[in-house]
Amino acid sequence: MLLIGSGEVGAKHVEALNRTDGMDLVGVADPSPVVSPPAGVPLFARRESALDSLAPDVVVVATPPGTALVAARAAARGGAVVLVEKPVTLDPSDLATAPEDERIFVAFQPHFAPGIAGLLDQAPAVRQAEVMLVCRRDRAYYRTWRTRYATAGGVLHQQAIHGLALALRLLPSSSVSSCTAEIHRERRWAESEDRITAAVALDNGACLTVDARVDSVDQPRRHEVVLHLDDGQQVHVRGRNLEAGLGDPLSAPGDLALRQAMYRALPTGDTGPRHPSLFPLAQLRRTLEVIDHAYRTARNASEAGTAA
Numbered sequence: 001m002l003l004i005g006s007g008e009v010g011a012k013h014v015e016a017l018n019r020t021d022g023m024d025l026v027g028v029a030d031p032s033p034v035v036s037p038p039a040g041v042p043l044f045a046r047r048e049s050a051l052d053s054l055a056p057d058v059v060v061v062a063t064p065p066g067t068a069l070v071a072a073r074a075a076a077r078g079g080a081v082v083l084v085e086k087p088v089t090l091d092p093s094d095l096a097t098a099p100e101d102e103r104i105f106v107a108f109q110p111h112f113a114p115g116i117a118g119l120l121d122q123a124p125a126v127r128q129a130e131v132m133l134v135c136r137r138d139r140a141y142y143r144t145w146r147t148r149y150a151t152a153g154g155v156l157h158q159q160a161i162h163g164l165a166l167a168l169r170l171l172p173s174s175s176v177s178s179c180t181a182e183i184h185r186e187r188r189w190a191e192s193e194d195r196i197t198a199a200v201a202l203d204n205g206a207c208l209t210v211d212a213r214v215d216s217v218d219q220p221r222r223h224e225v226v227l228h229l230d231d232g233q234q235v236h237v238r239g240r241n242l243e244a245g246l247g248d249p250l251s252a253p254g255d256l257a258l259r260q261a262m263y264r265a266l267p268t269g270d271t272g273p274r275h276p277s278l279f280p281l282a283q284l285r286r287t288l289e290v291i292d293h294a295y296r297t298a299r300n301a302s303e304a305g306t307a308a
Helices: 008-018 047-054 065-077 099-103 116-122 161-170 255-264 281-297 301-307
Strands: 002-004 027-029 058-061 081-084 104-106 126-134 176-184 195-202 207-213 222-229 234-237
Touching: 002 008, 002 047, 002 065, 008 255, 027 047, 047 065, 058 065, 065 081, 065 099, 065 104, 099 104, 104 281, 116 161, 116 234, 126 161, 161 207, 161 222, 161 281, 176 281, 176 301, 195 281
Parallel strands: 002 027, 002 058, 058 081, 081 104, 126 207
Antiparallel strands: 126 222, 176 195, 195 207, 222 234
């Protein structure tokens, strides 16, 4: 396996890969690594050099959205199976199908939580989904590429996308008929918002609501999804970041176990993905389209208050 990107997320991949049986990290590619690779693992300043020299079977791309898609497609054209970190790109039109995309997969490690595989396989009839996020990002988080919306996107791209992607894979496929969204900016540490709420109605009558904030100091951290089924039942996916799945939050798996499950789901040879939470790149487009719609129609909280 080759890792492209050695920032904060890349460092988590290095730790997990080194502790996963059957995974051999053969190189790291990053022109300005935040974290040095482990002893004995070569560092390449250019991903092209790493791909040519190592001819890896699998490439994990953990770079910002401005470069992730280009890197993933380059690796796939070289014959590797590619796992790429969210959000991949900020522009859904970038995901117009390319031939190499069949070798590129997207996964969110919280989706490997208990019960999620069965939920995706069963695909229950969902009429409404609620995504709730409460977390804390301090000033140090917003630096370099995360400072600007153009290079990082907003809360929906960077934090709430885990819940949004899961909800939208379970909601019936349909276009957005209407969207009402409101953005709150108070700290102004970056161009992205501190909180966003949105209500998205789909043409088929289903709906999605979102309440995501990253400025909380007095609320319990959580990222949860509530699914309202056609038969009146509710399904709750719980955790600080969905990691409890349908199970008990007190016995939820840790980040390491979830990442290892994600790696093991990667296809080998002619086999397909080994877990429904690992999905083709093209399927991410719907999530990015909904996110894009929410931001394009959103009003600032102060403007909403004035209008009222």
